[in-house]
Structure formats: structure tokens, C-alpha cells
Amino acid sequence: VWSNVEYLDLSVSEGFVTLGFARVDTDRDRRQGAPEAILAAGKTPDEVAAIARTLLESGASSVLATRCDPAHHEAMVSVSAATQWHERARCAWIPVNIPVVAGTITIVSAGTSDGNVVHEARIRSELLGTIVTVHQDCGVAGLHRLLPVIPDLETADCVIVVAGMDAALVSVVGGLTPAPVIAVPTSTGYGTAFGGVTALLSMLNSCAAGVAVVNIDDGFSAGTIAARIARAAAGVTR
Amino acid sequence: VWSNVEYLDLSVSEGFVTLGFARVDTDRDRRQGAPEAILAAGKTPDEVAAIARTLLESGASSVLATRCDPAHHEAMVSVSAATQWHERARCAWIPVNIPVVAGTITIVSAGTSDGNVVHEARIRSELLGTIVTVHQDCGVAGLHRLLPVIPDLETADCVIVVAGMDAALVSVVGGLTPAPVIAVPTSTGYGTAFGGVTALLSMLNSCAAGVAVVNIDDGFSAGTIAARIARAAAGVTR
Amino acid sequence: VWSNVEYLDLSVSEGFVTLGFARVDTDRDRRQGAPEAILAAGKTPDEVAAIARTLLESGASSVLATRCDPAHHEAMVSVSAATQWHERARCAWIPVNIPVVAGTITIVSAGTSDGNVVHEARIRSELLGTIVTVHQDCGVAGLHRLLPVIPDLETADCVIVVAGMDAALVSVVGGLTPAPVIAVPTSTGYGTAFGGVTALLSMLNSCAAGVAVVNIDDGFSAGTIAARIARAAAGVTR
Amino acid sequence: VWSNVEYLDLSVSEGFVTLGFARVDTDRDRRQGAPEAILAAGKTPDEVAAIARTLLESGASSVLATRCDPAHHEAMVSVSAATQWHERARCAWIPVNIPVVAGTITIVSAGTSDGNVVHEARIRSELLGTIVTVHQDCGVAGLHRLLPVIPDLETADCVIVVAGMDAALVSVVGGLTPAPVIAVPTSTGYGTAFGGVTALLSMLNSCAAGVAVVNIDDGFSAGTIAARIARAAAGVTR
Amino acid sequence: VWSNVEYLDLSVSEGFVTLGFARVDTDRDRRQGAPEAILAAGKTPDEVAAIARTLLESGASSVLATRCDPAHHEAMVSVSAATQWHERARCAWIPVNIPVVAGTITIVSAGTSDGNVVHEARIRSELLGTIVTVHQDCGVAGLHRLLPVIPDLETADCVIVVAGMDAALVSVVGGLTPAPVIAVPTSTGYGTAFGGVTALLSMLNSCAAGVAVVNIDDGFSAGTIAARIARAAAGVTR
Amino acid sequence: VWSNVEYLDLSVSEGFVTLGFARVDTDRDRRQGAPEAILAAGKTPDEVAAIARTLLESGASSVLATRCDPAHHEAMVSVSAATQWHERARCAWIPVNIPVVAGTITIVSAGTSDGNVVHEARIRSELLGTIVTVHQDCGVAGLHRLLPVIPDLETADCVIVVAGMDAALVSVVGGLTPAPVIAVPTSTGYGTAFGGVTALLSMLNSCAAGVAVVNIDDGFSAGTIAARIARAAAGVTR
Amino acid sequence: VWSNVEYLDLSVSEGFVTLGFARVDTDRDRRQGAPEAILAAGKTPDEVAAIARTLLESGASSVLATRCDPAHHEAMVSVSAATQWHERARCAWIPVNIPVVAGTITIVSAGTSDGNVVHEARIRSELLGTIVTVHQDCGVAGLHRLLPVIPDLETADCVIVVAGMDAALVSVVGGLTPAPVIAVPTSTGYGTAFGGVTALLSMLNSCAAGVAVVNIDDGFSAGTIAARIARAAAGVTR
Amino acid sequence: VWSNVEYLDLSVSEGFVTLGFARVDTDRDRRQGAPEAILAAGKTPDEVAAIARTLLESGASSVLATRCDPAHHEAMVSVSAATQWHERARCAWIPVNIPVVAGTITIVSAGTSDGNVVHEARIRSELLGTIVTVHQDCGVAGLHRLLPVIPDLETADCVIVVAGMDAALVSVVGGLTPAPVIAVPTSTGYGTAFGGVTALLSMLNSCAAGVAVVNIDDGFSAGTIAARIARAAAGVTR
Secondary structure, X not given: OOOOOOOOOOOOOOOEEEOOOOEEEOOHHHHHOOOOOEEOOOOOHHHHHHHHHHHHHOOOOEEEEEOOOHHHHHHHHHHOOXXXXXXXXXXXXXXXXXXXXXXXXXXXXXXXXXXXXXXXXXXXXXXXXXXXXXXXXXOHHHHHHHHHHHHHXXXXXXXXXXXXXXXXXXXXXXXXXXXXXXXXEOOOOOHHHHHHHHHHHHHHOOOOOOEEEOOOOOHHHHHXXXXXXXXXXXXXXX | OOOOOOOOOOOOOOOEEEOOOOEEEOOHHHHHOOOOOEEOOOOOHHHHHHHHHHHHHOOOOEEEEEOOOHHHHHHXXXXXXXXXXXXXXXXXXXXXXXXXXXXXXXXXXXXXXHHHHHHHHHHHHHHOOOEEXXXXXXXXXXXXXHHHHHHHHHHOOEEEEEEOOOOOXXXXXXXXXXXXXXXXXXXXXXXXXXXXXXXXXXXXXXXXXXXXXXXXXXXXXXXXXXXXXXXXXXXXXX | OOOOOOOOOOOOOOOEEEOOOOEEEOOHHHHHOOOOXXXXXXXXXXXXXXXXXXXXXXXXXXXEEEOOOHHHHHHHHHHOOOOEEEOOOOEEEEEOOOOOOOOEEEEXXXXXXXXXXXXXXXXXXXXXXXXXXXXXXXXXXXXXXXXXXXXXXXXXXXXXXXXXXXXXXHHHXXXXXXXXXXXXXXXXXXXXXXXXXXXXXXXXXXXXXXXXXXXXXXXXXXXXXXXXXXXXXXXXXX | OOOOOOOOOOOOOOOEEEOOOOEEXXXXXXXXXXXXXXXXXXXXXXXXXXXXXXXXXXXXXXXXXXXXXXXXXXXXXXXXXXXXXXXXXXXXXXXXXXXXXXXXXXXXXOOXXXXXXXXHHHHHHHHOOOEEEEEXXXXXXXXXXXXXXXXXXXXXXXXXXXXXXOOOHHHHHHOOOOOOEEEEEOOXXXXXXXXXXXXXHHHHOOOOOOEEEOOOOOHHHHHHHHHHHHHHHOOOOO | OOOOOOOOOOOOOOOEXXXXXXXXXXXXXXXXXXXXXXXXXXXXXXXXXHHHHHHHHOOOOEEEEEOOOHXXXXXXHHHOOOOEEEOOOOEEEXXXXXXXXXXXXXXXXXXXXXXXXXXXXXXXXXXXXXXXXXXXXXXXXXXXXXXXXXXXHHHOOXXXXXXXXXXXXXXXXXXXXXXXXXXXXXXXXXXXXXXXXXXXXXXHOOOOOXXXXXXXXXXXXXXXXXXXXXXXXXXXXX | OOOOXXXXXXXXXXXXXXXXXXXXXXXXXXXXXXXXXXXOOOOOHHHHHHHHHHHHHOOOOEEEEEOOOHHHHHHHHHHOOOOEEEOOOOEEEEEOOOOOOOOEEEEEEOOHHHHHHHHHHHHHHHHOOOEEEEEOOOOHHHHXXXXXXXXXXXXXXXXXXXXXXXXXXXXXXHOOOOOOEEEEEOOOOOHHHHHHHHHHXXXXXXXXXXXXXXXXXXXXXXXHHHHHHHHHHOOOOO | OOXXXXXXXXXXXXXXXXXXXXXXXXXXXXXXXXXXXXXXXXXXXXXXXXXXXHHHHOOOOEEEEEOOOHHHHHHHHHHOOOOEEEOOOOEEEEEOOOOOOOOEEEEEEOOHHHHHHHHHHHHXXXXXXXXXXXXXXXXXXXXXXXXXXXXXXXXOOEEEEEEOXXXXXXXXXXXXXXXXXXXXXXXXXXXXXXXXXXXXXXXXXXXXXXXXXXXXXXXXXXXXXXXHHHHHHOOOOO | OOOOOOOOOOOOOOOXXXXXXXXXXXXXXXXXXXXXXXXXXXXXXXXXXXXXXXXHHOOOOEEEEEOOOHHHHHHHHHHOOOOEEEOOOOEEEEXXXXXXXXXXXXXXXXXXXXXXXXXXXXXXXXXXXXXXXXXXXXXHHHHHXXXXXXXXXXXXXXXXEEEOOOOOHHHXXXXXXXXXXXXXXXXXXXXXXXXXXXHHHHHHOOOOOOEEEOOOOOHHHHHHHHHHHHHHHXXXXX
């Protein structure tokens, strides 16, 4: 019979679990070395719990819910008493079978208010099996505050820079480190900070080469790609 | 006497009912095969009730109020005990004289959080007399999740794709189906998702031909045009 | 052996032809009822010619190049002496095996300057096997100019509205016709017309239901989806 | 002695009253035929009361406070028991010495949700001494709803069109009336309505000549300029 | 037989002339007191000539083509030897039956570079039968330059302010004149002048009441509405 | 050993205090003549208190927290009973060792609603040791209200203009004063005021030379640079 | 007789020269210590020559035309053989009576491509009587390149930072110098540099206090305000 | 003596060469493992030649000039006869001492028109010592075209995705590969493609984790960071 997709193998629809409101990709750990995570915002607590339970049962190496409100947190606890919680990062997670640690990541942030993003990135990176060092509030208005960070910038396998406002920190760090730099703009600031858009644009136009950028406040994506980079640099893949 | 519009027939002002704050288009069902609906947001419950009552009395095939808060819902119930309600879609409706069902629509969504828009589109389509199949959370980050959907994409008279964030699902679906594709961007996402603008732009630039787009979160319009397309393809008009 | 895509059938890479700079999708006609077309802008004349020749040899029902400059046109002529040309639409095409005509489309435009988009849509629609009627310069500032169009709006299987500036024509037409309306914003206008963005936004917010929108100046996509809708309404699919 | 402004007369600083946080322009009625009004939003109730009292004492023809919350309303009442209130328009006003009525204004709105702006414009126009006729919910998706309005459009000295979303009503009205048209975009709508920006852009690009536009939701400015136009057309100035 | 527009009078399609690429609204002079004009940009010289000839033959009071390049100008001359031309304004026009002059308009501009818009507005206003006074380069950085203009601001029936950059002139003028103010933003300036967007936004937010705004560089619309206002104020309508 | 920064002196990491979530720049007073301040928004009260205490102990000339909510204010009081508070400015500050006063600053604002920014700028300027004169609500819609301000504009060492909406005041002031002008856009206004963006753009395009602009609502930065300018003009540096 | 401006002195219209297309502010030197300059872009060479001649004859301390094309340059030469020219800055100027030099300005730029703006600022500053030092291409991607500049940053009376792309240089410089910093964004860069908008936004959000910003590529305004600041700091005013 | 930067080592200004208009960072190869490159756009051919010569003489591993016009190319040839040239990529480069090759990069592009960016990225990556495989025109509208690429996606150390328009390819690839993905938006497309902004936004919102993005059309930055990632994964650093 005719089929639009005769050159695609239709007989296998395995690799995910259908919950009606969701199709959980239970294959991602195997396929890409990192399990699917749950963006709690926009989902009901029940939905978060059902997805978490499905991931847990399918053997995910960890279950991470980001952008949780307290009800989402409770839903995660109801799935597993092993659930951990970071208030500022608004992350709830169930560590299951964390990979053997390999690869080092240095996270540098520009200001105190970037802390929520710093920790979301850190948690994700650690769940994927990396060693993370954090230096907060190193904004270039007081350049000397960055000096003690430099040794870590030289030895890290990957550097994450978290900054809002003018994000000038990215180019300064990007000019000092030989490692790949993942930049995360944050919604810190007011007026023409435009909820992180200014930081994003500044980062995309960094005069330092070797910088790539993720979405505003997206510590999760930064942590994911940084872990891939760092682990590979340490000689480990998946 | 002089008249700017002497070549327009002024003698007939029939086809609507004036309520002071509203002129209800009671002729739309006859003229276009679909009754006027009520955008509840921005209207008082009393206004919603009055418009609903007018539509009901004028013989509308159905009365649908979208973007309702609970008070709007109650107002609809006060008009007719037959009022139905979908929590997530925030739709209240009174089915009256639904057309004989004809034409098939497949709705595919990218993520769980798009559910409100999926169901608004589904409800409107069904009230206009079509058969609707829904597949949620088929985002292309796990492409295998889309495979079971393909048979439906091949046979539908019209396909609706609901997606936020990067809306990449539209082009993948648009390259597989021979049916017209109506794309609905959603406000799902954060940061540079810009409340659905990114999804909208992505959809407008779909590398698949045969795609047209409606307003952000506008399941109502998608359902309306899809029903027209599907019913015509099934050989039924109005 | 391990494979990320073991549930996808890798053994078949048929359905396209690789030219190095391009992978021509020679399967699209069969899969979706409309052949791949060539966006000439951004391609060299040689590239356009090579892709056109590949499509021709693969049995495409027609070969259409859009946004051609004169050199692109010449390249098309070098491929086939049957090449046809529309100056204003900047389209060059080789009709090969046009489907039996079925389904009617009415194109209405707001102003004379929208002509290039009108004709791109018309050519594409006709190559896909539909009957197209064109009414130009029906802008609502002189509403009486639209009156003679109304009978066509009532009987068309699909209506395309092409408009720049405020695009008010869309809602007027959208409130009169029972057919699906595909709206094409054009870059006509100046100042806050913003190259078609204003028309696009206006169309997306049409107060008439049953309207869907394509990219600015994208007559090609409008013609493609309108043809699908019209042919299906006429009882023909592919 | 040297002075930067020696060619300006510094000796007179009359024509206003200084309250510290405000310099009330008590001369505006005399100078421009319309008293200063109070934008309550962003001011404390006490500030609103103090300014209102100053205007009252200086002999303003009326005292109007716009964008009031209930506390602002109470503050106005505390200044004068003659304070009037319109809930939807969020206007509080004290009529004092309204000019003899002259000149006719027709206000046409696209939808029920535009009511707050319609009434702000109406109140201001009436306080400046004009006759105002209001037609609400005449959106062009049901064009026949506009027909009964046409006689008023032909005879008005000035027409105000209030519309959100695509604001298509402006061009239709602008093509029918011989009067100047003042267009007010409203923040009605969602998604790409962008809080009234789409309506504003549409209006600025109206294909009808003779239209000028004010700020989004700015019924106050529309009422002010319309009253000037209408009164002058009726042969009265100030 | 059924008709969507049975309450509209279809029997009359008079009032315009169809040229295929254009439907010339030959009724506008009668209906609105100002003839249709020709936006030359985007039209071929032949199209401009054909439309001009049609307007001329239909008895338009004047024929005005705006945004002409030299070829458009020549096309106008080919239609009538009476064609006049203004280099900076890029306007070509054929005066035919200019109304008896009534009503005064004062045009004030901020800088020399706004001259093209000033003259487009002036020409249109004069063709509609008004008396126009022009004061150029009165920008508020040298406020004393505005002083000699004040008497004209006090007596004009309508004031047009033409300004780019920060458009601060609008609020200063708007606070001095009792007449309605039509503001025209221009694309003068660079960088964040954003081609006139900044001037437009500034004008829409004028702290002076009684100001309404037209599209960027749109001297034509300003001239049209100003003439309507001024003539009515002088007691003449159409 | 190899070091990326061998030409930078790594041995000194003095000049700041590390609190984990913050690195307080305790050297800024010495280095730049103005102490680091605390942007309270986005920080917890405990964090604000800890930073304030560190600044106090390090000998800062003053400790200023901006954008405080009541809890931030309480935290400041817990650090020092000498804490002062300005409700509208949302500023809490501890004066410690204010420099000898030198240099005069004139602050002019356009409207009453700009008061919060006016006072944030004033407080910062005064803490840095300058004499500040404030004139509020001098918007140019009533130009005579500005006249009494002119003598201060002529003698000030620096002028700060605070304005929202169209910010026309900047160019008028900028054309009258011989002093440097620091312009602060405010988020006052609605609709196309776009939260201060319009005022910002207007200011950047001021037709008066000698104007420079800071972020929207950023009284703090305006106060800082103005104090530097004024004190230097008075012959004092740091 | 009644007058809207009876409290303004209308009898004096001195202080400017009217050329029809321009009103040259011949008083600005006296009033503000800096002569009016000529923005050549948008003016004809004849207009530039006429304005230059007027300024020259009125005793301006210098005549500066910015954004000149070669024809503007020739026009300036025709006015005075003393005309000087800077190719990259596109400036032509006639030095007449330059003030005694006082005050030092340091200009630092991020890249070679910012040279045009650097020199426009330098020329204006020097014409107003200041000593200017220039350091080009000090972008922070190679932070060591900035080190030799630091002594100049410490002693300058005013610092101008010229930068495109991410403009990170501003915050680094702004954290090192005790002088006021005037930041000039440039249109250097591509893609999301958005013609200087990104640099502008970055500068407005500088994490260093004491920074104020001018329009994109606006070396002229930067030079003007910097000269005012520097001369005052050196104890000289006008 | 006092110094703002006493904790920075001022005595060393080595590591760069000053050319007046440029300070060439000759230390970057040593510090970061990749030499400074030359963005030719905005520089004169002479400037490009001088910088290239400086880099060559300082021992750079390669000299690469991007965004060259023909004159820039000639300037490079004048510096070294070994200069190589890629027409579409507009790159000229002098290979000097290319690192031993290590690490594999797969570049996948969506369309033929993305070729210039593909090759800029490839050239930079190869000059930094990596093995690059290129697959062009794999857009998801014909998903089967991507199938032959999958083996390369599984084994690459880093993947670069180059796409314009909707950039849907990024999420599809990002869901299949275990490698880090660097996404490059291109300015391919028209209308709402907005010169690459839509592709950029889509990429930043990719539903696949593990993706980071560079500036529009910035093949250079993508090549730089990808080479760092790939070489580290292959066990080589600098």
C-alpha cells in the first residue's frame, strides 16, 4: 500500500511511553547520554509526577524537574522520598544512577542575582557526572574580583558564564580561557535590560571568539551542553 | 438627498441584534457556516450572558465562549443548563444543532503545555461538525515519538500543528503530510520564546510549503478554518 | 552495533538526488502532491539550472523558480526551451505534466503594487492544477470596488487575499466568504508599513474567523496551500 | 548681567500654581480652550486631590481625572461632592462651567471590549462642549452592522474610531465619511495584538486618507482633538 | 437564490473604473471632498499614467502623484502638459478644478532635512483648497527661533508639525496653539532615530493634548486631514 | 609555570570581600570616589544586610540600597539604626562619612509621576557630596512653567533631566543651559510609552547637543555621573 | 489683544538668521559655549554652504559639518579656503576662533572599525578647546591591550569610550577610571549587532556606575558634552 | 604614588603590537590556542594588510581574513603569495603552521543558500586543526534527506548546524546526536526571516537540549568553538 514514509521504518514505535498528555522519551539517556528532564512550568503537579514516575521506572540516570513551584516540588516528593530541592534554583531532582564523575566545569557569574541560573546549571551538570566549581559576583566593574578565578579558567574543560545586564563578563572571560565558553544571559536588571535580551545580544556579539550562547535564564541547557563538552574532554562519552 | 453610500442598500439593517454594548451578528451561521463566538476576556459576565442568550435565541448552531474565567463560565450556565466546560481550554459551550459530522482533522502538538490550545481548537472544530484526532507531545527532539502519528497525517483532510518554543514540529509534519497544515504558535516557553513570537516566526518561515499560520494561542481560529477545509474536502459545505 | 536511530530504517536513502550543494527532494510530488520548487534568490544561476534539470529528469509535474533575476531566468531557459516567464512575479517555470484542473481559487488584492505577489500565487496554483480568478486593487477605502467580487467570494473553494499596509481587506473579505481564506501580507507601503510586518500583524489579528496567514510576500506558499484546499474541495487529492 | 534667555521675558512666571510635586497649568483653558486634566495613574490619591482642588480654584471649566483606581475616585469626591464617575472608563470628573454645546462627534468602536476607551473619549469630548453619538461593536467581520451608522458618519463634524486587533474598521469608516477621522488603537486582543501595537500600526497605514492616530487606549487625547475640530466646524472657537 | 450579501445592493458597481491592474475610485471627490491620489512608488510609469488619465477624465478636482521618480514625472507630463513638479517633495500634479480657497494651515518643521515632507503636505493641502503658511527649521534646541511663529499658531485653523529625531517640537507647539495639531514624523536622523520610529513614538506620547499623528514621512495624509479640518473651520465643507 | 595571564599580577586579590553569593568591591570609594551600592531587587533581605554590613565595616563613605521593598528596608535598619528611608524613591541608606559638599546639580522633571526617579538621583548625588536643587513637573506642554527654572539652568555645574512619555523637556532644557545634561528616561506613561523606551529614544535623538543618557528609571547612575561632573567643576576630585 | 503667549516676550526675534529652508541659531556660542554645527546628511551642498557662511559671518568660534559626502566637502571649501577635512570621520571644518585649550579628554575605542566615530568626537572636542588623547582597538578580548591606557584613564577630566558589538569595553573602563564616562555605541558588527543597537543597550546597562550614553555613531554629541565636562573640570566655563 | 590599579601589573604591556589604528593581539595563539583573525569588513585593504603582516611576523599559526571584498583579498595576497581564497565564503587565509589534526566536526546545513556560512566555519575549523565533514541542504521538509547523515552525527566530536528561515533542522539533529551542537543562524530567507533573527530565536528555543548558538552568519565563531570542543574530545588541547 502507498505510504508517505515507506522509507522510514514504521514498525517500531518503541523508545517512548504515552501518557495521553505526554509522550515520555525514555530512550534519551541511551541515545544522547542525558535523560529527558521536566519543565514543570505550564504543567500540573499531577502531570509532573506522572512523567517523573515514568522516567524513574524506565531507568533514567536521574529525574530533574526545573522551574518548579512548591506544588511541583511536593509532586516530586510523592514520587520518590529521595527527591532533593534547591530553593533558589527552583529545581527538584531524584538522583538515581549518576555517571562516574569526569570532566571539570567552571561557572562564573556576574552578580548575586544570577544565583538561580547558576545553580540550575550546576545541578544539571552534576547530575550528568561532572565536577563543577562556582564563582559568583565577578562583574567587571571591579575587575580585580576576577583575578582569583583565572587559574580555574585555565584548567576547566568547559566554562559557563552567567550574566545579565551588559554581560561584559563574557568577553573578558572569553579572552582569558582556552576552554569553550557557554554563555547564559539572565533576566537580571531593569529598564533596557529587557528581561535578558540585552545580555543575550551582548553575548552573541562577544568580541572574544569561542563563545556560544543559550536561551535567557536557561541554566538547564547550559549545564547539558557543558557536561557533554567536559566529559568528552576528559575522555568519557556517555 | 445626497448620500455617500447611495450605491449601498441602506434599507436593510437586519442580520444582527443590538444590545448597546454589542451588535451580535446573528447571520454568520447562514452566511459563513459557523456561528459568531464570544471572546469572554475583556467582557463582563453579564455581557457574555447577554450575547450568549441572543445567539441562542437567534438559532445559532452552537454557542461557544473562549478564554473564560470561572465567572464567565457561571454566566454561560445561567443561560443554559446544557453548558459544557473544559478546564484547561477555558472554554464554555452550549451545543445546539451541531452539523452532521463530515471531514477529519488531525491535531498534533509539540508539548504537554500546549494542551489548552489543542483543546480550544478541538472543541471549535467539533462544534462545526468534524471528526478530530489528537496527538500531544510529539516534539522533534525525540523524533521517534512522531512515527505512530504518520498514518493519521496521511489520511487527514486537514492537519493542525500546535507548538511553542522553536515550533520545529511544523516543518517536519509539513514535509510528511499531503494535507493543508494550519499552524498555531503557543506562548509556551520562556526567555526568547517571547510569549509565542518565536514560534510564530518559525512557522511563517517553515521550509515546508503548504503551511499557513494563525495568531498566537488562537486555537479558535485554527479550529474554524480547519473545519471549513475538512468539511469541504469531505464534500460538505455549510 | 549501537545506533542512535536503530528504530529508523537507514538502509534507504532514496527519494532525493545529491548535487553536493543541494539534495533535491525528487519524492515530493508523490508524497505531497506538489513538486519541490526553487527559491532562486541566494543561489547562483548554475545552481538553479542544475536543480531544475534534476527535477525535470526526476519526473516533476512542473519546475518553478521564484524570485529570479534575469540571469536565473536565462539559466532556466538553458534547461528547457519551454520555460515561461512573468516579469512582475519574477517567476520562471517549465510546465511538464500539469494535473487535470479541479477546484477554484479567487485571489483578491488591495492595491496595484501587490501585483508581483498576486501573480506568484496564481502561477503556483495553476501549476498545481486549479482554476484561478484574480481581482486586483479592491482596497476598502473605496468599499464599492469590492462589490462585483462578492459572487466569486461566495463560490470559490478557497480565497487568497493579498494586501500590504493595513491589510484591512482581509477582515472585510473574511466576513463575507464561506471559504477558507489564505492571507498574504505584502511589503507594499512605507514608514510604519515596516516591509509588510504591519500587514502581517493585522492579518493575524483579523476579526474574521477562518483566516490563516503565510510569510510576507510569500505568494508561493499561499498558492501551494490554496491549491491543496481547492482540489480537495473539488473531490480530487493528488 | 548675562542671561541665556535675555530675549525671553523672565519677569512673568504666572499662569501656573506650584505644589512642590506639581506645577498645575492653570492657564490652559484660556490658552487652548481646554483645561489641564489629571492622569491619576502614577500619582497618589492625595496628589490627585491637591491638583484637582487647584484646578477647581483656578476656575477650570471642568476637572477630569483619568485612569483612576477607587482611591483616586474617593480623593476626587473629597474635593467635590459634584464628582461624577464612570466605572468602565475609570474616569472621575467635576463639571464646572461646561462650554455651550456646539459641534457633533460620532464615535464608532469595533468591539465590546473597547468600551473603556470609547467612554473616556466621550466624557472628555462632552466636557469640552460637544454632542457625541456612540456606536459600539461595529467590527467589519459583519459589515452589515455598520450600515445603520452611515448616516451619522456623513453628518458628523468629526469621527472617532476606536478599535483593537486589526483595526480594519478605520479604513472602512475612513473611506465612507467626509469628516476628519481620529483613530484610537486599543489594547484589546491577545498574542500578536501586542497590547494595541498592531492596531496602532494598522491605523497609521490606513489605506483611507484623512485619518490621524493617537496613543494606544488614549481616549482622552482623541476626545480633546475631536472636540477642537468639531467645535471649530460648528463655528465656535474656545 | 442564496446570497451572502442579499442585504447589500449588488446591482450598482458604479463609482470606479477598472483598468485590470487597478480599480480607480472616481467617486471619492464627491463622497469625501478629496480625489484619490497616486502613490507612484511600486507602480510602473505606464500604470501611473493610466490611472492619472482615468482620474482626469472622470473629473477629479486635481491629480496628484506622490513619491515619483523622474520616469513617473515624465509619465504625468505625457498625460497633461499642465503637470507641475516639486523636486524635493517628489510630487507631480495636475491642477484641474481647485476648490475655492478657505481655511488656513500653518506648517512648522523642526529641521531643514524635513523639507520633502513639508512640501508634500503643503501641495496636497493647497490642491484641496486651503491657505498654507510654512515655517521651517524651528527645532526647540534654539527655542527663540519659534517665537516669530507664535502668531500664526494662534490664528491657524489647523497646525501641521513635521519633525524627525526626538520630535520635541510637537509638544512645544502643542502647548501653545489652540488649533488641532497634526504631527508628521520624518525619517530624518540616524542611529536610534530608526527611520522615523522614534519621532513617531515621541509624537504619540506628546504631553500636549490635542495632537494626532500620521505615518512616517506621510505628508500626503497630513495634508488631507488638515485641509478637511481647516475648511470646515472656515465654514466650508466639500 | 605557564599562565594565560602572566602579565597580570595574580598575587594580589585584595580590594574585595567574598561572601560566597557576593564579592563586595570595597575598593571602589578609593578607586573611583564613590562606594559600591546595593541593587536590592533580586537579592534576599539577608543578602542585602550582609553586603551592607561589609561595606560599612570596610569604611565606605555611605551605604545605599536602591529598589528596596519593605523587607529590604528592615534589613538595612538591622545593620544600622542610622538608616534613612525615602518611600517614593524606595531607597534606604546609611550616611557615614559624606564628602565635603562641592558642586551644584539642578534636577528638572517633566511630571509628578517621575518623582521616584528624581529622588533616587538626588539621594545618590547628595551622598556623594553635592548640592542639589529640584524642580518637578516642568513639562513643555505648559512652557511657562519652565521659566522660573532658567536661572538655575544657567548656574548649575550639571543638569539632570528626568522625563517619561515624549521626553521633550530634554531638548528644551538642553538648548538653554551651558552645563552638561544627563537625561534619565522614566517608565511613566502607557501604551506606546513602552515603559520608558520612547523617552529613552527621544533623549538619544535630542536635537540639543551636550546631552547624554542613562538607563530607564536609573536615577542612581544619573546621580553618580552628575556628582562626578559637578564636583570636578567645583574644583574637587574625590 | 489676546495672546497665547502674552507672558513670553514676542518683540525679540533676534539670535538667529532665517534662510527660508533654515533658521541658523547664531546665538548658541554665546548661550552655551559651543556653536551650532551642520549635519550635512539630508541637506544639499548649497544648503550646507549657505548655513556655513551664515555661521562664519555671525562670528562662530568654528564651523563644523559632519556626515559629509565629497560634494558637501567641496561646498565647505567654497565657503572658506581654510576648510579642513578628515576622510574617515567625514568631517569638514573651518576653525575660526578656537577657545584657549583647557581640560583633557581620553578617547578609548574597542576596534579599528570604530575609527570614524573616534575622529568625529576628537575633532569636535578639539574645536571646543580641549586636549584629546586617543587609544584605538583596546577591546577586552585581549585585556592586556588596555593596560598601557590606564594612566590616561586616571588623569583625564573626561573619558569617551567608543565601541560596537558587545561594547564590553565600557564596563571595564568604567570600573577603572574616576572620571565621568561618555559612551558612544557604533554600528560596527553584523547580524545581531543590529547596527549598533546591541552596543547601545549594553552601554545603558553597564555594571559600572558613572556612565552615560549618546546616540549610535554620534561622535559629535560625545565630543560636545565631553568638552563641557573637561573644560569645567579645568576651571574654565565657556 | 596613588594608582587606581596598583594591584594590576602595569609594567608589562607586551603581548600585542600597536599599529595606531590597531593593537594586534599576538599572544592569542599561545593564550587560547587560536590566533586572532581579521574581520575585513569596516577596514581598509591597507589596514587588513598591515594587521595580516603583523600576525604573520609574530608567528601566528594561520592568518585568516573574513568578510573580504576583492580589494581585501588582494591586500592579503600582497602580504603572502600563499594566500588562499574561497569565493562564496569570502575568506582569504594564509596557512602557516597548522596544528596536527585531531578531532572530528560534522557540519550540516539546511539549504544551498547557507553555503557561505558553512564554508567560513569549515575553513576556520580546519585552520585550527580539525577534520571537517560537510552535508549541505538537509532541511527537514524532506526528512529522508537527513538519513545518510546520521552515522556522522553519531560519531562526530562536535556538530555544527547551519540554518536560516525556521531553523527546524537544529532540533531534529539535536535530538539525534550525542555530541555538543553549535548552531549558526543564517540570514537566508525573506520577509519575516528578518535577516536571520527568526532562525536565531528558533535555535535559542530548540526543544533539544545540548545546543548553543552563535551570532547570525557567524561561521567564524562556530568554527572556533567547535574546534576547541573537538580537539579536547580527541585528547588534544592547544
